[in-house]
Amino acid sequence: MFMVIENTPGYLPEDDDPAVFDSVDEAREYATEQLDRLIDHIAEGQDFDDDANGWTVIGDFAEGDLSVVVYDGARSHDLGRVIEIVLVCPVCREAVWDGPQGHKLAKCWNSEGHPSGMPLAFDTMA
Numbered sequence: 001m002f003m004v005i006e007n008t009p010g011y012l013p014e015d016d017d018p019a020v021f022d023s024v025d026e027a028r029e030y031a032t033e034q035l036d037r038l039i040d041h042i043a044e045g046q047d048f049d050d051d052a053n054g055w056t057v058i059g060d061f062a063e064g065d066l067s068v069v070v071y072d073g074a075r076s077h078d079l080g081r082v083i084e085i086v087l088v089c090p091v092c093r094e095a096v097w098d099g100p101q102g103h104k105l106a107k108c109w110n111s112e113g114h115p116s117g118m119p120l121a122f123d124t125m126a
Contacts, residue, residue, distance in 0.1 A: 003088045003095065006034055008070070010077050020088060024066075027085045032061045034083050035068055042072045061085075080084035090114070090122055 002021050007013040021027040035057070040054050059068035067084040087096045087106060092113025096106050105121045114120050 001088045001093070003086045004014045004031045004034065004083065005086055006038070006081060009082055012080060020093065025072075028061050031068070031083050031085055035061065035070070038070055038081055038083070042070070042074075045072075045074070065069045071087065089120060091115075091120055 002024050004019045004021070004027050005013045006015070017094065019030055021030065025084075039055060039057070054073040056067060056071040056073065058070075059065040061068060066086075067082060069080045069082050071080045072078045088094065089096050089108035089110065092110050094108060094110045094113055096108050104123055108114070108120045108122070111117055111119055
């Protein structure tokens with residue numbers, strides 16, 4: 001399972017119930033839609049007679065990146081916005097930071113969130 005989170009770097013995510021998807025492709029499609037909406041929102045707020053306009057996007061979901069950062073060129077102290085695809089545990093839905101590395105199992109260490117009371121290893125290749 002994959003969760004899409006949008007927030008300002010350095011701050012907690014603002015959405016208490018972020019979108020969750022069964023596949024990374026579904027999450028990537030949703031994240032791309034969120035990115036398009038964010039860029040539209042930035043463009044609507046800009047005065048294109050000013051030199052300090054536009055936006056900068058770092059990362060590309062279409063290229064396989066799992067996170068993108070967007071900066072508003074019209075703001076002098078913009079922290080940016082991050083849209084990120086995060087692997088989540090299918091049982092407790094907590095973010096999993098111990099993803100598969102060279103194999104297909106990820107590990108969720110949130111013992112309290114699992115009925116067994118133990119960490120959980122799960123397949124990410126389904």
